Amino acid sequence: MAENHLTVAGVLGYHTEVASSRNESRELMDKLCRICLLVVIIGLVGALAGCRAGPQAPSIAAARLASVPEPVPPPPKKLHMVAVGDIMLDRSVGQKINANGCAGIIEQVAEQLRQADITFGNLECPLSTVGPHQPSGACVFRADPKTVKVLVLGGFDILSLANNHTLNSGAAALLQTLDHLTQAGIAYVGAARQREHGSEPTFFAVQDIRVGFMAYTDLSFTHGSYSKVDRELSRLRAQITEAENNCNILIVSYHWGQEYRRRPTARQMEVAHASIEAGADLVLGHHPHVLEGVEIYQKKLIMYSMGNFIFDQRSGERMESGIFDLYYTQGRGWRVEMTPVWIPRSRLGPEYAAGERRTRILERFQQMSADLGTAVQIANGRAYVDYPTHQPNSKQVAEPSPVPTKVAY
Numbered sequence: 001m002a003e004n005h006l007t008v009a010g011v012l013g014y015h016t017e018v019a020s021s022r023n024e025s026r027e028l029m030d031k032l033c034r035i036c037l038l039v040v041i042i043g044l045v046g047a048l049a050g051c052r053a054g055p056q057a058p059s060i061a062a063a064r065l066a067s068v069p070e071p072v073p074p075p076p077k078k079l080h081m082v083a084v085g086d087i088m089l090d091r092s093v094g095q096k097i098n099a100n101g102c103a104g105i106i107e108q109v110a111e112q113l114r115q116a117d118i119t120f121g122n123l124e125c126p127l128s129t130v131g132p133h134q135p136s137g138a139c140v141f142r143a144d145p146k147t148v149k150v151l152v153l154g155g156f157d158i159l160s161l162a163n164n165h166t167l168n169s170g171a172a173a174l175l176q177t178l179d180h181l182t183q184a185g186i187a188y189v190g191a192a193r194q195r196e197h198g199s200e201p202t203f204f205a206v207q208d209i210r211v212g213f214m215a216y217t218d219l220s221f222t223h224g225s226y227s228k229v230d231r232e233l234s235r236l237r238a239q240i241t242e243a244e245n246n247c248n249i250l251i252v253s254y255h256w257g258q259e260y261r262r263r264p265t266a267r268q269m270e271v272a273h274a275s276i277e278a279g280a281d282l283v284l285g286h287h288p289h290v291l292e293g294v295e296i297y298q299k300k301l302i303m304y305s306m307g308n309f310i311f312d313q314r315s316g317e318r319m320e321s322g323i324f325d326l327y328y329t330q331g332r333g334w335r336v337e338m339t340p341v342w343i344p345r346s347r348l349g350p351e352y353a354a355g356e357r358r359t360r361i362l363e364r365f366q367q368m369s370a371d372l373g374t375a376v377q378i379a380n381g382r383a384y385v386d387y388p389t390h391q392p393n394s395k396q397v398a399e400p401s402p403v404p405t406k407v408a409y
Contacts, residue, residue, distance in 0.1 A: 076330035077207050079249065082116035083324045085286045085306030088124040088165075089143035089150060091135040092312035096348045102149040105310060105349035109341060112323060114155030117206045120213070121309060122255065122286040123151070123159040123166075123188075128176040131169025142169040145180045150310070152184050158202060162190025162215035163255040163287065167224030190215030190227045190253065198226025201243040201250075209328075212247035214240065214280075218256040218271055219287070229254070229271060236271070237278040244279030249328070252280040255287045257305060260318065262368055264292055264304040272302045282326070282334075290317045291361070293368030294336070294376070296387045301326075301334060304372075309341075312348050319343040320353065320361050322383075338365060338383040 089097065089105075097105060106113075113119050125141035127148055134140040151159070159181065167174055174191060181188050189202040204211045216236070218229040229236050244250045252275050257268050264272075264285075272283050276297050283302040285292070292305035307321025322338040329335075340353040340361035353361055362383050366376040369385070377384045 076332070077209050078330070079118075079206050079209050079211065079326075079328040080116045081211075081251075081326045081328075082113055082119045083284050083303070083306060083326060084113075084119075084121045084309040085321055086124045086163075086289060086308050087121045087151070087159075087310045088141060088312070089127075089147040089310065090125045090141040093310060093348045094135075094143055094147065097144075097147055097150065100347065102147060103153055104347060105150050106154045108349060108351035109323060110154050112325075112339070116155070116325070118157045118204060118211065119155050120158050120160070120251075120253070120284065121151075121154075121156055122163060122253065123161060124163050124311075125165055126167075126169050126173040126177045127180045128169055128173035130176065131173035133169060139165070140168045141165050142173060145176065148180050148184045148186075151181075151186055156186055157204070158187040158189060158213055160190045160213075160215040160253045160255070160286075161188050162198075162217045162225055162227040162253065164217065164219060164221075164223035164225065166191055167226075189213045190217075190225075192226060195226045199239055201246070203247055209249060210247040212243050212250045213253065214243055214250070215253040216255070218254055218267070225255075229256075233271065233274045237274060240275055240278035240280055249281045250279055251282045251284060253284045253286070256285060257288045257292070259287070259289055261288055262290060262292060262364075263371065264295075268304055269295075272304070273297055276300045276302070289313060291321055291365055291368065293365065293370070293372045294374050294385060295369075295372040296374050296385075299333075299387065301336065301385070301387060308343065309350055310348070311343060312345075315345060317364075319345075320357070321350075322361065322365065323350075334387055336385040336387075338362075338385075340365075340381070340383075 093105065125143045127143050127145045129145065131142060132140050133142040161177070166177070175193060178188065178191070178193060187202050190198065192198045192200060199214065199216065201212045201214045216227045216229045217223065217225040240250065240252060254271060256271065257265055268285065272295070275283055281300055283300070284306065285302070285304045286306055288305040289308050289311070290305065291307040294304065295302045303324065306324060308318060309321060311319070313319060320340070320342045322340050325337040325339070327335045340358045341350040342353045342357060342361070343350055358381055362378050365383050366378060369376045374385065
């Protein structure tokens, strides 16, 4: 019985140990489950926090992509143009050329003219050996063809021939003029070998900017011209709009107004405003033989009269004018600088004004422009006009001729 008692006790002890072991296993499993659950919860919390905090650190590929520098935008396109007024190479000017040579007329200001991409002026005489010639009294001008060297030395790229003197000596003289200019590498506008083509534009390319020029006369008296403004302006508007579709910047030149008048006429302003509305970006004026003010209309500049540049008229305001530097920068707009010049009777070529004369020219130009609502600043001996940016025509247009290289003659 004792052995049986011990045996039963041993069995009971064995079962007790087994039960205890099972309890320990359950506790261990419970701990493991709680640990796993805690890990899952921590992971979910971290994921949620990551979503709220935004994207995590970039991958290696993304980091490499971010390290590639952004492309540098191309520099803005620029255009530098110089414009001057009336140029007449006959009469007393022709005599000075015979006496002192062509360089003596233009050498004082030639460097400034030649620095521009495009240099423009109004040639107020044919260059010919044929046709009528009565420079004194009747003002029938005809300059010696050799005087074209003045224009070459001055770096002129294009000249308006739309004025009341181009046909002074007849159609044959005009054809000679066109030939002499072409041989000298100078373009022209406002005239042509056939009358019906006289109003057609001339195009240039400067740094991928396509620049167009047109030129007209608009005078109240009878005169010879192959390019006249129609009274109703309907034909003018259509021609400007057509030209504007073939260039990025369109410049229109007019021989207009009344001689020796400081303020533009109502007709000048009507034509100028119509030109801007039709698509012109810049209007250049001449014929009054004195300076007139400038106006900004619909963010475009109108220069009503640039005065005489090479001429032999009476001393005073008729022999005082300016060289107009026009700077265009893509995305910024235009800046105009006017440098005062005058024409001494002793040499009949332009030179820089100084002292009281320079101040007088600048202040007169400033006041005339103010009368047209345009603010002109004066500093460092020059007049400045900055006007709001306008975007030139960005259409893809046919490739025009490049600007001829300025070379010595």
